[in-house]
Amino acid sequence: MDTAYRPTPRTTPTRYRERARYDRETVHRILDEALICHLGYISAGRPVVLPTTHARHEETLYVHGSTGSGPMLAARAAPSRLPVCVTATLVDGLVLARSATHHSLNFRSVVVLGAARLVDDQAEKLRAMRALLDHIRPGRSADCRTPNARELAATAMLALDLVEVSAKVRSGGPVDDPEDAALPHWAGVVPLRLTPGTPEPADDLDPATPLPPYL
């Protein structure tokens, strides 16, 4: 397998081309770190974007839903596969420049284009659910009750092959115009990080239950 995704006209940015990345390692790392994605699809001729959870299994991206949700109903109604765009974005920092126009954010994002299929196979659905659990925290899928047949049936899952894929990465400090360098405004980066706080046990949790190592 190639180490990189092949750029297409739709995954070649019209601006800031130097920020584009196609190597699988960068793409996988962003998809695996992002806790949510935004799923775009067309409903009655209009674009709809909804946040949801996802997990990658090798070169397949699974996107979670419930059977009655909008995108899953749209996928069920689609003649074959549902055209989607799945985008995951990590915000890494505020970039403050001396000039208004050069302000920016440091970020890493992945855009996956394609046609999603509804997962019907029960074994695949279960594998996708496990991937979603281990995406929350590696090891969690082995430390909870496995879904039963009724629960599996009530869960809908879209699968999207990672084929038409690109990442975009902006990092580093502000890039001001040389004539602005002496302006008195502070310039630099404020790093941002999604930080976990102290785990809060459920109200009815037996206090003897130990906090698992993966938390």
Add this chain to the structure above:
Amino acid sequence: MDTAYRPTPRTTPTRYRERARYDRETVHRILDEALICHLGYISAGRPVVLPTTHARHEETLYVHGSTGSGPMLAARAAPSRLPVCVTATLVDGLVLARSATHHSLNFRSVVVLGAARLVDDQAEKLRAMRALLDHIRPGRSADCRTPNARELAATAMLALDLVEVSAKVRSGGPVDDPEDAALPHWAGVVPLRLTPGTPEPADDLDPATPLPPYL
């Protein structure tokens, strides 16, 4: 003005209706806290979702772009306004349940549906840019060099009226089935927060430049 947005068929969820919110205060707070949004539009009949920055000014949402970017070219080519969906999501915590199926995330999201217009008026564009800067950190627009005419011309801005809008909020602990309560798995919430780190001055910043109070 009503204190709440009026629900429409498109902003009424098919699932988890108790999570829907329409009051302006909740919607505004989420839009104002979220550093980025995901802009969905249709390009050549297919959905596209791109991350970008936004800012709210009263009941108008401004979405930032550059004149050569995909959505801005699409807006320029649109006969009147460009149908879009703008979604902003804040992740507040991991929700770990005893059963696989009740795992979730705590989150707050806003979905704005509508037809966006390109901002052509220079005064409005400047106001939108100021809103974007103050969205990064309140007070920043007064502490940087104002854009000149060339920079303003190179910046594209979409404006979207906040009319067809809904928020969705999931908070609190896991909701396990009663028969799972005695299972030995840890259950609860891991709070998550986007946390700022120590500001990193630009390489060429005069070390005498003080860190502004808003940072």
